[in-house]
Amino acid sequence: MVEVLVWLGTLIFAATGALKGVEKGFDLLGVLVLATVTAVGGGSIRDVLVGTLPPTALHNEPLLWSVVLTGLLVFRFHPRVQAMERLIYYLDTLGLGLFAALGAERGLVSGLGPFGVALAGTLSGVGGGVLRDVLSGEVPGILYRAGDLYASAALVGALVVYALYGTHPEGALFAGTLATVLLRIFGRRLGLRLPTPR
Amino acid sequence: MVEVLVWLGTLIFAATGALKGVEKGFDLLGVLVLATVTAVGGGSIRDVLVGTLPPTALHNEPLLWSVVLTGLLVFRFHPRVQAMERLIYYLDTLGLGLFAALGAERGLVSGLGPFGVALAGTLSGVGGGVLRDVLSGEVPGILYRAGDLYASAALVGALVVYALYGTHPEGALFAGTLATVLLRIFGRRLGLRLPTPR
Amino acid sequence: MVEVLVWLGTLIFAATGALKGVEKGFDLLGVLVLATVTAVGGGSIRDVLVGTLPPTALHNEPLLWSVVLTGLLVFRFHPRVQAMERLIYYLDTLGLGLFAALGAERGLVSGLGPFGVALAGTLSGVGGGVLRDVLSGEVPGILYRAGDLYASAALVGALVVYALYGTHPEGALFAGTLATVLLRIFGRRLGLRLPTPR
Numbered sequence: 001m002v003e004v005l006v007w008l009g010t011l012i013f014a015a016t017g018a019l020k021g022v023e024k025g026f027d028l029l030g031v032l033v034l035a036t037v038t039a040v041g042g043g044s045i046r047d048v049l050v051g052t053l054p055p056t057a058l059h060n061e062p063l064l065w066s067v068v069l070t071g072l073l074v075f076r077f078h079p080r081v082q083a084m085e086r087l088i089y090y091l092d093t094l095g096l097g098l099f100a101a102l103g104a105e106r107g108l109v110s111g112l113g114p115f116g117v118a119l120a121g122t123l124s125g126v127g128g129g130v131l132r133d134v135l136s137g138e139v140p141g142i143l144y145r146a147g148d149l150y151a152s153a154a155l156v157g158a159l160v161v162y163a164l165y166g167t168h169p170e171g172a173l174f175a176g177t178l179a180t181v182l183l184r185i186f187g188r189r190l191g192l193r194l195p196t197p198r
Numbered sequence: 199m200v201e202v203l204v205w206l207g208t209l210i211f212a213a214t215g216a217l218k219g220v221e222k223g224f225d226l227l228g229v230l231v232l233a234t235v236t237a238v239g240g241g242s243i244r245d246v247l248v249g250t251l252p253p254t255a256l257h258n259e260p261l262l263w264s265v266v267l268t269g270l271l272v273f274r275f276h277p278r279v280q281a282m283e284r285l286i287y288y289l290d291t292l293g294l295g296l297f298a299a300l301g302a303e304r305g306l307v308s309g310l311g312p313f314g315v316a317l318a319g320t321l322s323g324v325g326g327g328v329l330r331d332v333l334s335g336e337v338p339g340i341l342y343r344a345g346d347l348y349a350s351a352a353l354v355g356a357l358v359v360y361a362l363y364g365t366h367p368e369g370a371l372f373a374g375t376l377a378t379v380l381l382r383i384f385g386r387r388l389g390l391r392l393p394t395p396r
Numbered sequence: 397m398v399e400v401l402v403w404l405g406t407l408i409f410a411a412t413g414a415l416k417g418v419e420k421g422f423d424l425l426g427v428l429v430l431a432t433v434t435a436v437g438g439g440s441i442r443d444v445l446v447g448t449l450p451p452t453a454l455h456n457e458p459l460l461w462s463v464v465l466t467g468l469l470v471f472r473f474h475p476r477v478q479a480m481e482r483l484i485y486y487l488d489t490l491g492l493g494l495f496a497a498l499g500a501e502r503g504l505v506s507g508l509g510p511f512g513v514a515l516a517g518t519l520s521g522v523g524g525g526v527l528r529d530v531l532s533g534e535v536p537g538i539l540y541r542a543g544d545l546y547a548s549a550a551l552v553g554a555l556v557v558y559a560l561y562g563t564h565p566e567g568a569l570f571a572g573t574l575a576t577v578l579l580r581i582f583g584r585r586l587g588l589r590l591p592t593p594r
Contacts, residue, residue: 007243018428021539021593022593024535024539024540025540025592025593026539026540026592026593027539027540027542027589027590027592028542028590028591028592029538029547029551029590030538030540031593033538033539033547034539036515048246048251048444049242049246049251049253049256050251050252050253050273051251051252053251053444053446053447053449054445054446054447054506054508054512057447058445058508058512058516059507059508059509059512061218061509061510061511061512064512064515065511068511075591075593077441078430078593108548109545110252111257112252112256112257112454113257113259114259115259115262115263115266116252116256116257116259116262116476119234119256119262123514130333134332134333134530135526135530135535135536135539136509136535137534137535138335139222139333139334139335140333142227142228142231142502143219143222143224143225143227143228143232143334144222144223144224144225144228145225145232146225146226151227151231152227155227165526193225194225195225195226195231195273195391196223196224196226196228197219197220197223197224197273197276213411240446246444246449247440247444247449247450247451247454248449248450249450250451251449277421308450310454310455310456311455311457312449312457313457313460313464314450314455314457314460317432317460318454319490328531332530332531336533337420337531337532337533338531340425340426340429341417341420341422341423341425341426341429341430341531342420342421342422342423342426343423343534344423344424349425349429350425353425391423391425392424392425393423393424393471394421394422394423394424395417395422395471395474396420396428
């Protein structure tokens with residue numbers, strides 16, 4: 001079940017990376033590179049930081065090939081994929097929540113404290129997108145999109161996992177994912193915004 | 199004593215990162231991300247390269263929370279912090295010297311030669327600032343600010359540590375830090391400039 | 397023989413990095429940083445990912461000093477180096493092929509599958525150039541230069557190594573290098589282009 005969801009999240013991240021490459025007018029290789037980096041970059045940064053080398057994604061051949069296949073499909077059918085904007089938004093949010101929760105778990109297993117766990121979870125969720133943005137020549141959206149609680153939702157989800165994991169590991173992962181998803185979706189609906197400097 | 203100075207250096211780096219985020223108009227999360235990356239990024243890059251995983255900073259919860267607190271204070275009181283420009287300049291230079299010297303020591307302990315030690319020291323001192331600049335969409339200042347001997351001062355400090363460490367470890371760290379600090383401050387006063395291509 | 401070629405490739409990469417720094421008007425330190433990053437960055441990223449820490453290049457003092465010497469020569473004599481454009485093109489292609497093939501071998505030894513090996517090889521070949529471009533404030537050329545089969549040539553070379561290594565390791569490295577070199581050079585001559593999104 002979790003594995004199915006991780007696949008889903010990874011492939012959605014791949015699709016958002018490929019879409020960015022299409023928008024930028026990159027060539028086929030560039031689109032596939034952005035798909036791959038977005039899909040497995042966050043988890044790989046976290047794996048490097050906690051010392052799991054090679055990163056687990058590098059061993060997961062079926063997943064990597066599926067990422068490339070997703071990139072190819074987006075390259076070929078991007079207008080139709082772009083038309084599914086709402087669906088991508090929800091699935092991307094689900095992927096964010098899952099990756100943040102599972103990344104937080106890895107931080108816990110590596111013996112990190114609350115801040116370290118929050119960092120491991122958030123990086124797992126947003127690190128791939130940050131790499132995608134930097135490679136595309138853009139400032140990472142998580143740094144300034146005050147009206148989209150993306151990295152902050154991942155951060156809260158990771159902290160939920162930290163708080164509850166000792167009591168009930170699976171429940172903690174579920175609650176953390178849910179916290180991220182709800183915070184992002186209802187944050188936007190309620191018009192929540194991060195403060196910006198005056 | 200050294201630990202107090204490392205805390206001071208880390209928090210100053212955090213403040214310069216947060217200031218950059220404020221200047222760029224990032225949101226609260228962006229400001230805190232830049233504070234954290236600037237404060238612990240250089241040491242973490244070095245730790246990844248020498249294989250100390252997870253990086254030591256990820257385990258140092260009190261330091262990490264202090265970094266975030268510093269970021270929050272800068273976010274809230276940035277005009278007053280910006281007014282302390284001179285003080286920040288001197289403390290930032292002290293932090294640079296300390297991090298370069300302590301990073302060089304880590305390179306020595308990992309069995310690196312002079313170039314490797316110089317790289318480990320310099321990266322410890324400037325790596326966080328480079329990440330900060332790249333995430334902010336800017337070309338890293340160390341690459342072109344010919345009139346500010348910043349990375350080159352760190353490099354010289356790291357080489358001083360390399361040269362003297364065998365004779366007297368603590369003296370070497372002190373001399374290396376001092377070399378970086380003096381070179382940066384008097385370099386500017388004397389109008390020293392790195393050559394640029396003709 | 398292989399070692400001589402690796403030196404040659406590394407120093408050519410150093411020269412292309414230094415040239416980029418000169419073009420950008422960076423100072424001497426910036427030029428040397430780009431030379432170093434371009435020369436040893438790709439192999440170091442690969443070493444981090446497969447867990448060889450510190451990266452082997454950090455231990456290779458003679459190579460590192462030669463990289464800096466190359467950077468100094470380019471800094472001083474850049475008009476003459478730029479005039480050797482064609483020679484640099486061919487040597488850079490040879491370096492790309494070698495690094496991709498040797499990087500693929502490292503991936504194989506680390507137990508990666510075909511995608512992981514392709515990634516390890518390609519990153520070894522192009523990672524330094526990607527870091528160079530990002531630090532210079534540019535979008536990495538490999539993402540959009542549809543008419544220059546650079547990263548894709550490295551990818552094909554790495555896959556050739558993957559396919560043949562079990563039969564004849566040395567032959568595989570030779571064939572992989574050759575595949576990259578021929579694909580890049582004849583790809584351009586034949587006007588091969590990667591597709592771009594419609």
